Amino acid sequence: TLGSVTGAVAHDGKGNRGAGLTTILGGLVAKGTLTQAQVDAITKAMEDLRAAGKAAHDAARAAHIKVITDTLGITEADLTARMKAGESLATIAGAKKDALIAALVAFHTKQIDEAVTAGKMTADQATILKANLKDRVTAGVERAKGDHVGFGHKGGKGRGHGPRA
Secondary structure (H helix, E strand, O other): OHHHHHHHHHOOOEOOEOHHHHHHHHHHHHHOOOOHHHHHHHHHHHHHHHHHHHHHHHHHHHHHHHHHHHHHOOOHHHHHHHHHOOOOHHHHHHHHHHHHHHHHHHHHHHHHHHHHHOOOOOHHHHHHHHHOHHHHHHHHHHOOOOOOOOOOOOOOOOOOOOOOO
16 A cells, blocks of 8 residues: 555665665666656655654644643643553543543544545444444543553553553
8 A cells, every 4th residue: 555655665774664665666767667766756755745644643642632631731741740650541530530531532523523524534434433432532541551452462561652542
């Protein structure tokens, strides 16, 4: 997929990730199928796409954290420190737990609706995501750091990317 190719080119030179694509593109230049200028343009476009994806991810993460900190009335630094100490969002929220869950459900619902409006998701997909959204958010709020189960997590000791619910 284009996403896989993007990651491969963008990571080239970092632990040999992307070496296969670089080899393929280099071979196409050697055969005269592509010019080096075309390969450079492809590489630049993919790097730009990766940078835009990272910026969007960072913005979404910041918005998510802002919902949490605004709802709880704490700073991001305090939130991060308490979560690193092993506290769950539920523990940090205390009496505001239900308000936090409601705020996060509203936040994620808005994201899903925006994805439908942007054509990135069908209405049926949105309905499926929304069906158990409150349960998933509640589980995330109650989960402590390192308390992850599922794909990519070994023995419940997943790394995660900061506060999530």
